[in-house]
Amino acid sequence: MPSVKLVTLDVTNTLIRVVGGVGHQYSSVAKVHGVELDPDVINQAFRKNWKEQEKKFPVFGRNSGLTSRQWWDSLVQKTLTHSGMDSTDNKICIxxxxxxxxxxxxxxxxxxxxxxxxxxxxxxxxxxxxxxxxDDTLENVLRRMSILQYFDFVLPAWTAGHAKPDPEIYLQALKIANTSASESLHVGDDYQNDYIGPRKVGMKSVLFCPNIANVPIDVEHIVTDLPDILNYL
Incomplete structure (x- = not known):
């Protein structure tokens, strides 16, 4: 079996996560402007609107003529409205x-x-x-988290023009690294995006799942603690 030369990593919920969850963050910001919203309701609204927004304008609107900021502003406003904020409230844009x-x-x-x-x-x-x-803010986020320096390259869906689990984003990563799929390992927390997706182009993959109770039954390679991925190298 070829040794691993390239390791690609998912970012959200693999290396970094939103503090307290999306609902907590949105409600905290809204409260600054005198708007009280329930974090649990926000979480439900966000998940629903995320799926609809991604279906209508894939890859953060990149291929639809939108900037990522326009894409997010639209999603956030829909989430706020479905969380109980009046869509006619002048504060919603702010x-x-x-x-x-x-x-x-x-x-x-x-x-x-x-x-x-x-x-x-x-x-x-x-x-x-x-x-x-x-989106296209990835490098800045990683820099602020003081981990950008560990990466030889970053390939967000926005740059690739394709989102996981589309094989194209993995093929682009292999090309950038000039490495064969058989010598590459991907690690992430999403079954379709990070476990099945890379295998479609011949890469190895490991699913990061801190909660073992949520593991799909057909996953062979899985870690519950991130350092355990080193055992697959």
């Missing part, structure tokens, strides 16, 4: 813009052990890439 800016400057925290794992990957002289369904 709150939405504040939320969008907030996630460009904060709202994130590191997953435990993510830094130590990245450090170890670099010590082993592996090529390390971020392959993730993220």
């Amino acid at each position: 709150v939405s813009q504040h939320i969008c800016t907030h996630f460009e400057t904060g709202g994130w925290t590191l997953i435990p052990s993510s830094v130590s794992v990245l450090e170890e990957l670099k010590k082993r002289n592996l090529t390390v890439g971020a392959v993730t369904n993220f």
